[in-house]
Amino acid sequence: xxxxxxxxxxxxxxxxxxxxxxxxxxxPPDPTLGDFANKAAFALAxxxxxxxxxxxxxxxxxLRAAAPEWLADVSATGPYINxxxxxxxxxxxxxxxxxxxxxxxxxxxxxxxxxxxANPTGPLHxxxxxxxxxxxxxxxxxxxxxxxxxxxxxxxxxxMQVANLRRSVDAVRAGKPVPEDGYHGDYxxxxxxxxxxxxxxxxxEQRETLHGAGVEFDVWFSELDLHRSGAVEKGLERLRQGAxxxxxxxxxxxxxxxxxxxxxxxxxxxxxxxxxxxxxxxxHLNKLERGFGRLVxxxxxxxxxxxxxxxxxxAALSQSLGRPYAPGETLHVLLGQLVNLFRNGEPxxxxxxxxxxxxxxxxxDEIGVDALRYLLIRKHPNTHMDFDLAKAVEQSPDNPVYYVxxxxxxxxxxxxxxxxxxxxxxxxxxxxxxxxxxxxxxLKALQWRDVVAESAALLExxxxxxxxxxxxxxxxxxxxxxxxxxxxxxxxxAFRLALVQKWQGLFRTGLExxxxxxxxxx
RNA sequence: GCGCCCGUAGCUCAGCUGGAUAGAGCGUUGGCCUCCGGAGCCAAAGGUCGGUGGUUCGAAUCCACUCGGGCGCGCCA
Numbered sequence: 001x002x003x004x005x006x007x008x009x010x011x012x013x014x015x016x017x018x019x020x021x022x023x024x025x026x027x028p029p030d031p032t033l034g035d036f037a038n039k040a041a042f043a044l045a046x047x048x049x050x051x052x053x054x055x056x057x058x059x060x061x062x063l064r065a066a067a068p069e070w071l072a073d074v075s076a077t078g079p080y081i082n083x084x085x086x087x088x089x090x091x092x093x094x095x096x097x098x099x100x101x102x103x104x105x106x107x108x109x110x111x112x113x114x115x116x117x118a119n120p121t122g123p124l125h126x127x128x129x130x131x132x133x134x135x136x137x138x139x140x141x142x143x144x145x146x147x148x149x150x151x152x153x154x155x156x157x158x159x160m161q162v163a164n165l166r167r168s169v170d171a172v173r174a175g176k177p178v179p180e181d182g183y184h185g186d187y188x189x190x191x192x193x194x195x196x197x198x199x200x201x202x203x204x205e206q207r208e209t210l211h212g213a214g215v216e217f218d219v220w221f222s223e224l225d226l227h228r229s230g231a232v233e234k235g236l237e238r239l240r241q242g243a244x245x246x247x248x249x250x251x252x253x254x255x256x257x258x259x260x261x262x263x264x265x266x267x268x269x270x271x272x273x274x275x276x277x278x279x280x281x282x283x284h285l286n287k288l289e290r291g292f293g294r295l296v297x298x299x300x301x302x303x304x305x306x307x308x309x310x311x312x313x314x315a316a317l318s319q320s321l322g323r324p325y326a327p328g329e330t331l332h333v334l335l336g337q338l339v340n341l342f343r344n345g346e347p348x349x350x351x352x353x354x355x356x357x358x359x360x361x362x363x364x365d366e367i368g369v370d371a372l373r374y375l376l377i378r379k380h381p382n383t384h385m386d387f388d389l390a391k392a393v394e395q396s397p398d399n400p401v402y403y404v405x406x407x408x409x410x411x412x413x414x415x416x417x418x419x420x421x422x423x424x425x426x427x428x429x430x431x432x433x434x435x436x437x438x439x440x441x442x443l444k445a446l447q448w449r450d451v452v453a454e455s456a457a458l459l460e461x462x463x464x465x466x467x468x469x470x471x472x473x474x475x476x477x478x479x480x481x482x483x484x485x486x487x488x489x490x491x492x493x494a495f496r497l498a499l500v501q502k503w504q505g506l507f508r509t510g511l512e513x514x515x516x517x518x519x520x521x522x
Numbered sequence: 523g524c525g526c527c528c529g530u531a532g533c534u535c536a537g538c539u540g541g542a543u544a545g546a547g548c549g550u551u552g553g554c555c556u557c558c559g560g561a562g563c564c565a566a567a568g569g570u571c572g573g574u575g576g577u578u579c580g581a582a583u584c585c586a587c588u589c590g591g592g593c594g595c596g597c598c599a
Contacts, residue, residue: 023538023539026541026542029544030543039542156599159598160598262524265597268597275598301527301593305595307526337593378535379534379535379536382528384529385535399548400546403547403562406561409561410558413559450538462536466536469546470536480562
C-alpha cells in the first residue's frame with residue numbers, strides 16, 4: 001500500500017501540469033471543506049505572477065475537467081484547492097490494505113539503534129524506562145517501515161563505576177562501612193548477600209526488568225571486550241595514522257575541533273591510562289566496521305555535552321574508512337529528558353528498596369507494562385516530563401492507553417457478538433452512501449501509511465500514539481452513531497462488520513509497534 | 523561566563539518541517555443508557571502560543587535578543 005498524500009500530490013501535479021518539490025497537502029480545518037487541501041497556489045504565485053486565489057480557481061477547474069476516479073469533488077476556496085475523495089476509491093484502497101509492514105530493500109542501509117546502555121551499577125530507573133520504551137518502539141517502527149535494524153545495549157563493564165560497585169559490595173560483605181564515594185542503596189546490601197560478582201548480578205537484573213517490559217536487544221555489547229580484544233588500541237592507532245591526533249603534555253589528544261567540537265579531547269592520559277572516550281571511539285569504529293550506515297543513540301539529556309566529540313569521532317573514522325558521512329545522519333543522537341515522578345501531584349523520590357530512586361521495576365509492578373510503555377512513548381522524548389503514578393494506574397480516559405485499548409476491545413466485542421471470527425474475509429461492498437462518522441474513520445485509517453512514513457523519517461514514535469488516539473476518537477463516535485449489527489439490514493451489517501475487521505487490524509498493528517497489548521476485552 | 527533542551531487552556535500535552543477561526547484529554551458546567559461494552563457520546567466555558575523585535579503575502583512554527591525552568595561545560599565515567 002502506498003501513502004495517501006504523495007499519491008494525491010503526484011496526481012494533482014500531473015493533471016494540472018505543474019511541478020513542486022515541497023509537500024503541499026494538508027487537512028482543512030473544517031471537514032465540510034474537503035478531505036484534503038492543496039496549497040500549491042501559494043508556491044506557484046511567484047513563478048506565474050498571479051494571485052493565489054486565481055491560480056487555485058484555475059487548477060480546480062483543470063482537476064474537475066480531468067475527473068480522475070479518485071476525486072469526488074473539488075472546489076477552490078480562496079487560495080486553497082479543497083479535494084474530496086470518492087467513496088468508491090476510498091473503499092478500494094481500504095480493501096487492498098492489510099496493514100502489513102514493508103519488506104526491506106536488499107541494498108538498504110543498516111541501522112544500529114543503541115539505547116538504555118545503563119551502567120551495571122544499580123537498578124534501572126524511570127529515565128531508563130523512557131529510553132527503553134522509545135528505543136524499542138522506534139526499532140519496531142523502523143523495521144515496519146522497511147528498514148534493517150539492530151538493537152544494541154552497550155554494557156559499561158569496564159572502568160571506575162563497576163570497580164566502585166565491587167568495592168562497595170566487598171565492604172558490606174566484610175562487615176565494613178561502604179566508602180564515602182561508593183554506592184549506598186539498599187540493593188548493595190542485597191548484592192552482598194550473594195556470592196556472585198555484583199556487576200554480573202546487576203546486569204542480569206537489568207536484563208530481567210527490560211525483558212519484563214518487552215524490550216529485547218540483539219546484542220549486549222561489552223566495553224570490557226573492547227579493551228581485552230585490543231580494539232581500543234586499534235581505534236587509537238587508526239586515528240593516529242589518519243593524523244587526527246597529537247601529543248601534548250604527555251597525553252594523546254584527538255583533534256575533535258577539526259570536526260566541530262568545542263575543544264580537543266584526551267584519549268590517553270599522561271599516566272598512560274585510557275579515557276572513557278577512547279573506548280567509545282573503538283565502539284563506534286566497531287559499529288561502522290560491522291557495516292552499519294545509520295547510527296542512532298538514545299542518551300539522557302545530561303550527556304548532551306558529549307555529542308559533539310562522538311560525532312567528531314564518527315566523522316573522522318568514516319573518513320578514515322572511506323565511508324560516507326552526513327552530519328546528523330550517520331550518527332543521530334536522540335536526547336531524552338529526565339522524567340519527574342509524582343504521585344497525586346506530590347514528587348516521589350525516595351524508595352524503600354534502593355534508598356535512592358524509584359526503580360523501573362517498581363513502577364512497572366505498580367502501573368503495568370502497557371501504561372508504562374504507552375505513557376513514556378507518547379511524549380516527544382526531548383521534552384521534560386511529569387509522570388504521575390496515580391494517574392498512570394487509573395483506568396480512565398485521563399489515561400490515553402485505556403482509551404485506545406478500549407476502542408480495540410469494543411471492535412473485538414462487536415465481532416464476538418456477530419461471531420464472524422470464522423469468516424476469513426468479508427467483502428467490502430458499499431451498500432449505500434457512507435455515514436459521515438463511518439467515512440471519517442475510513443479516511444483516517446487510510447492515512448496510516450503517511451503517519452508511519454513521517455514518524456519513521458523523523459524518528460518520532462510518539463506520532464503513532466497521537467494517530468491511534470485520533471483514530472480512537474473517531475471510532476467511538478462511529479460506535480455511538482452507527483449500529484453495526486442490524487438483523488433488518490443484512491447487506492449493511494456485512495459491510496460494517498467488514499469495516500470493523502479492518503479497523504481492528506489497524507489498532508492491533510499500531511499497538512504492536514508500541515509494544516502495548518491489544519486486549520479483546522477489558 | 524559559554525553551550526544544549528524545554529516554555530501552547532487551571533493541569534498533562536498535540537500541532538502534519540511557514541498557511542484557513544491554535545486542538546485533544548483531564549478538571550468545571552449542562553445534556554444522552556427500551557440500543558453491538560456509558561471505561562462511551564454531545565454541548566458550553568476556558569488562550570495576547572513566556573516576552574520583545576525581525577524575515578514573509580502569511581509565524582505557535584524560521585532568525586535575533588530577553589525572561590523563567592532543566593542540564594552540561596575534567597588528562598571523570
